[in-house]
Amino acid sequence: MIGEISHFLSLSAVLILSLVLIFNLFFFFSKVHPNQLTLSMRLFNQACWLVFISFGMYVYLAISDDFSIAYIASHSNSQLPIFYKITSIWSAHEGSMFLWIVFLTAWSILFINSLDNEHPLKKFTLLMLSLIILGFLLFLLLTSNPFERILPFGALEGADINPVLQDPALAIHPPMLYLGYVGFVISFSFITAYLLNGNFELQWEQDIKNWSLVAWIFLTIGIALGSWWAYYELGWGGYWFWDPVENVALMPWLAATAFMHSLFASSKSNVLKTWTMFLGILIFALSLFGAFIVRSGIIDSVHSFANDPERGLYLLSFSGLITLFSLTIFAYRLPVLNSSKLVVTGSKESFLSMNNILMITSIFSIFLGVTYPLIIESINGEKVSIGPPYYNTIFAPLILIAAIFIMISVDALWQRSMPLRTLFFTIAPPIILSLVSIYFIWWTTSVFSILAYVGIFSGLLILFSYLLRTINNLFNKRFINKGSAIAHTGLGLLFFAVSMNSILSYEKNLNLAPGQSISVDQSVKEFSFNDIRVFKASNHDVISAEVSLLQDGQEISLNPQKRKYATRGQITSESSIHTTFFKDTYLTIGDQLDNGSWTFSLKINYFIKWIWFSAALMVLGMLLTIFKKKAS
Amino acid sequence: MNQLLRFLIVILPVVVLIFFAKILLIDEDIKFSTFDSKNFPEFQLNDLNGDPVQSESLNGIKILNVWASWCITCLVEHPFLTRLSEQNIQIIGLNYKDSDLKANAWLEKHGNPYLFSIYDPRGDLAFDLGVTGAPESYLIINNQVVSHIQGEMNQRKWNSIFLPLIQQAKQGS
Amino acid sequence: MIIKKFFIFFSFIVLSTSAFNQVVYEFEDSLQEKRFYSLISEIRCPKCTSGSIASSDAPVSRDLKNKVYELVLDGSTDQEIKTYVSERFGDFSDYRPSLEGSNYLLWFGPFIFLALMLVIFFIKRRV
Numbered sequence: 001m002i003g004e005i006s007h008f009l010s011l012s013a014v015l016i017l018s019l020v021l022i023f024n025l026f027f028f029f030s031k032v033h034p035n036q037l038t039l040s041m042r043l044f045n046q047a048c049w050l051v052f053i054s055f056g057m058y059v060y061l062a063i064s065d066d067f068s069i070a071y072i073a074s075h076s077n078s079q080l081p082i083f084y085k086i087t088s089i090w091s092a093h094e095g096s097m098f099l100w101i102v103f104l105t106a107w108s109i110l111f112i113n114s115l116d117n118e119h120p121l122k123k124f125t126l127l128m129l130s131l132i133i134l135g136f137l138l139f140l141l142l143t144s145n146p147f148e149r150i151l152p153f154g155a156l157e158g159a160d161i162n163p164v165l166q167d168p169a170l171a172i173h174p175p176m177l178y179l180g181y182v183g184f185v186i187s188f189s190f191i192t193a194y195l196l197n198g199n200f201e202l203q204w205e206q207d208i209k210n211w212s213l214v215a216w217i218f219l220t221i222g223i224a225l226g227s228w229w230a231y232y233e234l235g236w237g238g239y240w241f242w243d244p245v246e247n248v249a250l251m252p253w254l255a256a257t258a259f260m261h262s263l264f265a266s267s268k269s270n271v272l273k274t275w276t277m278f279l280g281i282l283i284f285a286l287s288l289f290g291a292f293i294v295r296s297g298i299i300d301s302v303h304s305f306a307n308d309p310e311r312g313l314y315l316l317s318f319s320g321l322i323t324l325f326s327l328t329i330f331a332y333r334l335p336v337l338n339s340s341k342l343v344v345t346g347s348k349e350s351f352l353s354m355n356n357i358l359m360i361t362s363i364f365s366i367f368l369g370v371t372y373p374l375i376i377e378s379i380n381g382e383k384v385s386i387g388p389p390y391y392n393t394i395f396a397p398l399i400l401i402a403a404i405f406i407m408i409s410v411d412a413l414w415q416r417s418m419p420l421r422t423l424f425f426t427i428a429p430p431i432i433l434s435l436v437s438i439y440f441i442w443w444t445t446s447v448f449s450i451l452a453y454v455g456i457f458s459g460l461l462i463l464f465s466y467l468l469r470t471i472n473n474l475f476n477k478r479f480i481n482k483g484s485a486i487a488h489t490g491l492g493l494l495f496f497a498v499s500m501n502s503i504l505s506y507e508k509n510l511n512l513a514p515g516q517s518i519s520v521d522q523s524v525k526e527f528s529f530n531d532i533r534v535f536k537a538s539n540h541d542v543i544s545a546e547v548s549l550l551q552d553g554q555e556i557s558l559n560p561q562k563r564k565y566a567t568r569g570q571i572t573s574e575s576s577i578h579t580t581f582f583k584d585t586y587l588t589i590g591d592q593l594d595n596g597s598w599t600f601s602l603k604i605n606y607f608i609k610w611i612w613f614s615a616a617l618m619v620l621g622m623l624l625t626i627f628k629k630k631a632s
Numbered sequence: 633m634n635q636l637l638r639f640l641i642v643i644l645p646v647v648v649l650i651f652f653a654k655i656l657l658i659d660e661d662i663k664f665s666t667f668d669s670k671n672f673p674e675f676q677l678n679d680l681n682g683d684p685v686q687s688e689s690l691n692g693i694k695i696l697n698v699w700a701s702w703c704i705t706c707l708v709e710h711p712f713l714t715r716l717s718e719q720n721i722q723i724i725g726l727n728y729k730d731s732d733l734k735a736n737a738w739l740e741k742h743g744n745p746y747l748f749s750i751y752d753p754r755g756d757l758a759f760d761l762g763v764t765g766a767p768e769s770y771l772i773i774n775n776q777v778v779s780h781i782q783g784e785m786n787q788r789k790w791n792s793i794f795l796p797l798i799q800q801a802k803q804g805s
Numbered sequence: 806m807i808i809k810k811f812f813i814f815f816s817f818i819v820l821s822t823s824a825f826n827q828v829v830y831e832f833e834d835s836l837q838e839k840r841f842y843s844l845i846s847e848i849r850c851p852k853c854t855s856g857s858i859a860s861s862d863a864p865v866s867r868d869l870k871n872k873v874y875e876l877v878l879d880g881s882t883d884q885e886i887k888t889y890v891s892e893r894f895g896d897f898s899d900y901r902p903s904l905e906g907s908n909y910l911l912w913f914g915p916f917i918f919l920a921l922m923l924v925i926f927f928i929k930r931r932v
Contacts (some may be wrong), residue, residue, distance in 0.1 A: 094886050236860035243855055278641075285645075298655055312656045320649040327645060331638040338634070355924045365915035372911050374655055385849045386911070387857070387900030502752055507842055509829035518827045573862075590862070599829060633928065666895055728866070742863040764852040764865045791807060 003069055007059035007147035008139065011051045016047035017134040024127055037123055041112070044130060048109040051137070055102045058146065062089050068154030071095055071146045077160040077567060079539050084587040086182050087171035088161040093295060093311075096174055100291070103134050103175075104182040108133060109209055111186045120202065121134035124193030130340045132185060135318045143311045160567035163540065169229040177222030179289040181252060183215025187259065188284035191277050192326040194623045204268040205276070212263070212280075216256045217619050223249050224615035235588045237507070239611065241322040242391040244299045248290030254366075255283040258359035259446050265352040265495040269414050272349065274337050281326045286363070299370070322461050346417035351409035356403055365394045396454040399495055403458035406488055407465040407561055410481075429468055434460035447503045455499030462492025487621025490614045497610035504583075509590075513597040524585075526550035532598065532619065540565045545589045545598065547576075560589040560600070584608045665793045666780045672772055673760035679748045680725075680732055680739070687775070689748070693798055695723045696770040697785070698744070698758060700730040701738035703766040709784035710742055716790070717745040725749030728758050728766050769794075773801045841877045845870055848890055849898045857900065869894075893902050 010242060016256025020043045024036070062085050067073040075095065076088040090096040115122045129221070140146070164170075187208050194204045217291040226249070231239040240246060259279035266276040294300055343350050369386045376384050404427075411426050412418050418426075437460050473480040508520055510527065512614045516527035531546040540563040549556045558576040578585040583606045590599030641730050672690055690696075697713060699706040717723055725746035727735045732751055739749075753768050761770065764782060771779040771794050778797055781789055832838040842859070848869060850861035858866040858873075869890065876886045887899050902908045 081902035235858070236856075238860065241856065241860075292652070299650065309656045313653065316649065316652055316656065320645065324642070324645055324649075328642050331641045334638050334641075335634065353926060357919070357926060359641060361915055361919040361922065364918050368911065368914050370652075375651070376907065378655060378658070379652075383666065383895060383897035384902055384908075385897050385900050386902055387847070387849070389847055390911070393912075398915075473925075511827055511829050516827070520828075633925070637925075666897075668895075670892070757873070759868055762851065762895065764894075765863070769909055 003061055003066060003147055003149065004180070005258075006054045006061065008058070008569075008587075009054035010141060010142075010147075013050040014056065014134060014137045014141065016043050016050070017130045017137070019049070020044050020130045020236055021127065021134065024123070030064055037117060037126075038124070040126055041117075044112065044126060047130075047133075048105045051102060051105045051133075053143025055098060058098065059086055059089065062086060064137075065158070066154075067156065067158055068149050068151075069146070070148045070150050071600075072158065073150055073155035075157045075161055077158040077539075080158075080161065080166075083168075083171065084161055084166055090174045091161055091165045094140070094144045096178075097140050097144050097295075098146050099175065100178050100182060101133065101140060103110070103178050104136060104185060105133055107179075107183050107186060108189075109213075110248075111190075115207070116152050116382060119207075120199065121190060121193040121197055121204070124196045125189050127191035128192050129185065132189070132322060132348025135322070139311075139314050139318065143308070143314055158567075160539070160565070163563065163565040163568070163570055163572050164233060167229065167233055169225055169232065173222060173225040173229055175375060176218050176225055177249065180217075180222050180256075181290070183218060184212065184252065184256065184280075184283040184287060186211045186215070187280035188326065191280040192329060195277070195326070195329040196430045200333075202337060203267075205263055208280075209267070211265060212256070213260065213622060216260060217622050219249075219253050219256060220615060220619055220622075223253060224612065228612060231608070232575070233305075234576065235575045235601075237505075237586045237588075237605055238425070239608070242369070242386075242388050244370050245290075245294055247370050248286070248293050250281050251363050251366050252286040252290065254359050254363050255262070255279055255286055258356050261352055261355055265349060269349060270357070271343070272352055274334065275353070277330060277337070278381050279356070281323070281330060282363075285319070285323040285326075288315075288323065292319055293370070299374070342489075344417050346412070346414055348409060348414050351405055351412050354405060355402075355409075358398065358405070362395070362398055365398070366391070369394075371628040386467075392451050396451045400454050400458045403461045403492070403495065405407055406459050406491070410465070410488075430461050430464035433464045441500075445504060449503055451505045452499045455456070455495050455502075457492070459492045459496025459499060462488055463496060466492070482623045483623075483625030485621070486624060487618045490600045490621060493610055493617060494614035497607040497614060500607045501611070506604055508602045510600045510602060511593070511597050512600065513595070524549055524551045524602070527602070529598070529600070539567065543589075545600075547587060547600070549585065551579075551585060556585060558585070560587045562589055577607055581609065582606060633696060639736050641751050664788070665782070668777050671756060672775045672777055675750075675760070677752055679750070680727060680736055680751050685748070685750050688782065689724070690772055690775050692774065693722065693801060694772045695721060695794070696726055696761075696772055697723055698726045698728050698763050698766050698768040698770075699749075700728045700766045701734040702730065703728075704786050706767045707742065709767055709786065710745070712786055712790075713745040714743055722747055726758060726761075726763075727751050727753075729753060729755045748781040771797055772778060773797070832851045832878070837877055839880060840883060841874060844873055844877070844886060847900045848873065848887070849900055851898060912922075 015407070020040050023043075026041055056482055061069055062072050062076055063082055065072075065076070065078045067076075071092070071094050072088075075091050076085050088095075090099045106337065110124070112126055113127060115125065169517055190204065190208050194202065223246075227239045230241075231237070259276065259282075262272045262276040262279055265272045292312065292315040295315060297308060298312060306370075313547075343353060373384045374387060376382050407427055408418070408423065411422060433458050438457055441456065442448060442453075466485050469478070469480055469485065472478045509520060510520070512518060512527075513530040514529055514532050517526055519525055520527050526549065528548050529545065530548055533542075533544045534544070535542055535544070543562045545560050547558045547560070548560065556578045558578060560576040561574040563572050563574060564570070573588055575586055575588045577587075583604055586605055587602040588603075589600045590601060593597050642717075642746055674687075675685075675687055685739070695716070723746050725748070727749045730753060732753070735749065735751070739746075750757065755763070761777070762780070767784050769781045769785045770777055778801075779793060781793055811824075830838070830841060832841065845859040846857045848858050849865060850856050850858050850866045851869075852863045852865050853861050858869045873886055873890070876889060881889070890898050896903070903909055904912060
């Protein structure tokens with residue numbers, strides 16, 4: 001019954017949104033009648049609330065174990081804690097799409113109601129948002145219906161959530177990511193509205209700035225959580241594989257980062273406006289592209305949700321249509337939009353232009369890497385794999401250029417070239433310090449990898465640059481933009497930590513019987529496999545190994561496990577990780593061999609904590625930027 | 633210049649769209665198959681009866697089917713293989729990482745669609761062939777590996793992947 | 806009786822010392838070791854939807870790891886090992902696309918793109 005009501009509410013939302021659109025289409029070419037807008041807004045708000053209530057009911061259905069709903073039956077289970085019953089909703093395609101729509105609706109209703117009724121762009125923005133929400137609702141209800149029933153009796157028990165997804169980080173990762181992805185519907189719709197409206201004296205940046213910054217934070221956290229989860233849960237000790245699904249999350253993030261910087265220039269110095277507009281459209285377009293890739297089954301990835309050409313075609317057409325719509329209007333208006341200001345070489349504007357170019361190049365590289373196998377396969381049937389070796393090679397020079405730009409441009413001036421003297425004193429000390437550090441690193445580690453060293457050098461350039469600036473700020477009261485400094489330091493730290501991790505980390509595969517111990521290397525002087533126990537836990541059987549290490553003079557206990565989940569019979573491996581400031585000791589248990597011994601994989605991963613910390617710094621920096629603006 | 637840019641901004645997404653639409657409509661089965669052209673690897677193995685396998689037995693048009701008694705999906709494709717063998721398609725088995733006792737018992741129990749099965753307990757020949765698991769099937773024409781299907785064999789895959797190549801070969805000779 | 810005791814004692818000695826190699830992949834030097842771990846992270850698991858053999862527990866991945874181990878000890882170069890694997894499992898198994906034919910577009914594409922954009926920017930010189 002509740003399922004039917006919930007379904008009905010969503011259908012009603014579709015109806016109402018259609019009404020909004022048809023209604024406004026009817027009045028499209030006439031002036032905005034104040035009542036028309038008020039009525040449209042009322043209808044729109046009602047439709048949004050219907051979506052929220054519908055989803056709220058769906059959550060109730062999940063919590064109350066309504067296994068007559070096919071989706072809930074295949075992804076939940078009565079034995080699950082309530083938290084996971086709720087998170088199981090977005091563990092697969094239909095439910096996560098529903099969540100996506102809820103967030104899309106939430107952002108939309110908040111933003112559109114924040115605009116004054118007199119705001120000239122309100123009508124068009126409302127129409128764009130209605131169209132997009134409607135399109136996704138139709139997609140949900142027509143091709144991916146979460147309300148489908150198992151008739152006539154329903155399932156007795158749920159099939160259970162994939163155990164690998166039964167994890168707090170993985171529970172929050174999709175919501176964070178989606179909040180980020182769909183948050184950029186605001187910049188997309190508002191900018192399109194601006195282009196439709198045609199009055200280019202209007203200022204538009206301020207209205208969407210904070211909304212976009214907040215969306216960026218969610219996107220950053222979402223990606224970082226995914227990476228963190230992969231590290232802790234998947235057992236191979238890696239945190240980023242340049243997997244297609246990771247890549248399609250990174251592309252909007254890069255566009256969003258470029259957009260933010262460009263927006264800054266656009267509102268401060270009246271330049272880069274067309275760039276900013278283009279980027280504002282591009283972000284959401286890339287989010288749509290990402291949703292398409294993940295849900296159409298077109299690309300092989302562990303992460304792919306749905307495998308249905310029909311869904312893929314709908315998503316492709318819908319995303320394609322609205323993106324083309326915005327881009328066409330953008331292209332159409334371009335001649336009028338182009339300002340006639342000349343960019344001075346070496347000015348802040350020029351660096352921001354360069355940054356945009358660099359970011360677009362990065363996005364292009366990833367896009368190329370993701371689509372190239374598909375292109376080649378469709379041409380001559382050959383299968384090509386593109387992975388970390390490709391992306392790492394391409395990105396190393398790109399991040400070096402980025403680091404150099406960050407180093408120089410922070411002190412660049414608006415509309416004026418930076419004096420050569422300033423330039424020299426800005427870049428020489430960090431370069432020298434970084435080179436010395438590189439030499440020191442090489443001297444102590446005796447490892448050399450050109451890509452990694454480019455990464456380390458890039459990170460150090462940024463870090464030293466800001467270190468010197470901070471010192472300058474403390475002693476000479478020289479101005480420093482705190483939010484940007486912290487965020488950029490985070491980025492530099494990321495480059496540094498990732499590169500150091502790649503040259504220092506190592507792995508040992510061991511084979512021991514219970515009771516045996518071995519000396520592994522200089523650092524891990526003793527590895528003792530003390531005991532192996534078998535016991536039952538809530539919904540799984542556990543094989544638990546007790547291992548103690550003597551590492552760098554310290555006693556460490558590790559407890560890697562293998563779990564077999566009752567409902568699906570799935571076997572997972574739970575790694576045991578001991579973290580310190582500089583490194584993680586990461587132990588995974590393998591299989592038992594015929595002679596009773598067990599295989600272990602011991603990985604020593606360096607600078608992992610620093611990677612997570614760098615993401616936190618970037619978010620912190622952004623928060624400071626948002627709240628500083630609010631204060632002033 | 634500006635005109636060109638405006639044109640590109642609209643045309644490039646259209647190209648991308650058409651490209652992906654085309655890919656979506658590709659035959660799903662093609663994804664799990666490869667089209668090769670390499671010599672059948674050398675090997676020195678016996679069949680399940682203990683007799684050495686001669687490489688001549690791979691002449692002509694043969695299907696090589698990778699199977700094992702521990703492989704559940706192999707049971708699913710078994711009826712189809714039996715039908716093929718009744719249509720005089722020559723199928724040779726590759727018994728993969730199995731015990732010969734269990735393998736022979738399995739054939740006894742479920743029926744034997746194979747001319748004979750190569751006994752590869754360590755998976756050496758399988759490795760050289762690029763076998764990723766069971767079941768898998770290879771199309772061998774005159775000692776050349778021509779095509780490879782991962783996963784179970786069924787009418788649909790047979791029709792879209794192996795059959796055209798077989799017909800091509802028959803026309804050639 | 807005495808023989809039986811001796812036999813038990815002898816078996817005990819033999820079985821209590823490690824009858825198997827405790828370090829699974831043992832190498833002559835750390836360079837070989839690094840090469841091995843680097844190679845297995847660049848070879849694609851033939852059976853998984855995506856991922857390298859380093860991160861996969863599939864039987865065929867294990868076979869591949871053991872083979873790569875053998876070949877590294879044997880003295881084969883990285884390229885020889887990758888070619889060995891590709892001959893059996895297809896070009897698809899190398900996560901590093903080769904530098905030949907259309908792959909030139911892949912490797913140089915980003916930089917050509919960057920150069921193009923810079924050229925356009927300098928021609929226009931306006932924002």
